[in-house]
Amino acid sequence: MARETRIHRLSMSGPEDVSAILARIGRGEIAPAAIRAILGKTEGNGCVNDFTRGYAVASLKAALAPLVPPGALDRISMVMSGGTEGGLSPHWLVFEEIATDAPAGPPALAIGVARTRALAPAEIGRVAQAELVREATLEAMAEAGIADTAAVHYVQVKCPLLTAERVAHAGGPSAVATTSMIKSMGLSRGASALGIALALGEIEPQVLTDAAIGDDWSLWSGRASCSAGVELEDCEVAVLGLSDAWSGPLRIAHGVMADAIDAPAVADLLAGFDPAFRAQLSPAGRDRFVALLAKAEASTAGTIRGARHTMLDDSDISSTRHARGFVGGMLAGLTGTTELFVSGGAEHQGPDGGGPCAAIWREG
Structure with missing residues (x-):
């Protein structure tokens, strides 16, 4: 018997808003016992005192506790990333693991x-x-x-x-x-x-x-x-990752942005599942698109391709917040959506000033 990953990308009105998750559970579209991980983008500052992350986790646990067996909550990875600067939209990514009788196919x-x-x-x-x-x-x-x-x-x-x-x-x-x-x-x-x-x-x-x-x-x-x-x-x-022990239509690939404006690295990922991709995902590509996960960081050199940036000189706003909004805008332009899991603070995650990026899409 194979395993299949299912992902639900759901909007939230605030870090306490789990209504979209509960609605899908109520319709039988999410099985609480099958949830393996929940990633969330919350609208706090992403810094030390960003309590939206803990608030979101507490809200999830309170909502799911009556719906799963004792001890099951501790087996669900709940990762909240604070900061939706610019036009980034707060949202949840709910990952399920489903047992399936589907025949083995390409690595999923x-x-x-x-x-x-x-x-x-x-x-x-x-x-x-x-x-x-x-x-x-x-x-x-x-x-x-x-x-x-x-x-x-x-x-x-x-x-x-x-x-x-x-x-x-x-x-x-x-x-x-x-x-x-x-x-x-x-x-x-x-x-x-x-x-x-x-x-x-x-x-x-x-x-x-x-x-x-x-x-x-x-x-x-x-x-x-x-x-x-x-x-x-x-x-x-x-x-x-990808495994031939898993089935289903979902696929994943990754690239690495060399700097904060490395749109081609991301465009190559998107074109991998959207042959009609030009400057932005085509309507058919957006139908297949599931999630984009990326890191963003202000370069420690204080420059981007030789031109000075001021993200490190701002004593009012953390550079991680600038970087999230800046890179998030570029990625939104390429994908045609603002529900993107863009995380600031990319220390040792990709080259200095750049960052890893992964795309998940649906085959067929």
Whole structure:
């Protein structure tokens, strides 16, 4: 018996709005027990104090708890990415795993999830975190039935960050990687990304040191998407790839944007399933389009193709917020939709100033 992934892209009016999910459950279009992961774009600031992420998770758990067996909620990966700057639209991506009698066909979209243990504050942003994410990525791959790392196209991680309370519990400033709470977000994302890179063979173990995290931008993964939040202490990992043990019409492919305006890298992905693609998905292409997941980051050089940008110089708005809105606008123009999972903060996720991008579509 094969497995099949189904994805539902649903709008939300706020981080507490799970009505679209419940409506589909009520119509029998989503089986609560089949849900493996829920990704959400929420409209907070995406920074340390973005409580829309925790609010969304709490709302999901409250809604689903009466509908699933005891303990099942802990097996659903709930990854909330804060920040819908510009024209990006808040939305949910609900992933189901369905058993099917369909005959085996071409490799189809597969999903596997795993969680690390809770991280000690001293481990956040360091090699210890990368090692834990490496192990969880391999575990999620095994669960998805993906043996070949080349068949992995996207790995989503939700990871913790440091707070003043966590620093105090660790024994003070000397015990942790940084005392800057917002910097800890970047270090945690970066350590998680490099853990994915280790698992997928994109970097060698000997090059990874605590000092390299958040500093050596030559080290990166082309398939990592990592988001940090105050609402958890462990790392949640969801692997998406292709496997011939899975059936169904969904497919996935990935590319890497070299910088924040690398539209051709994304256009190549879209043209892969929309032969009529020109400057934007055709009507037929939009019918087949399911989701686009991308990372966005302001280059540390302060330039984009030699021209100066000011994202790093703004003391009012975090550069991650600028980057999400900027890259999100470009991607919306290419896809013809604003319901895009664009995540800011791409430390070690793609080259400096660029970022990985994955497209999911429906064959046939």
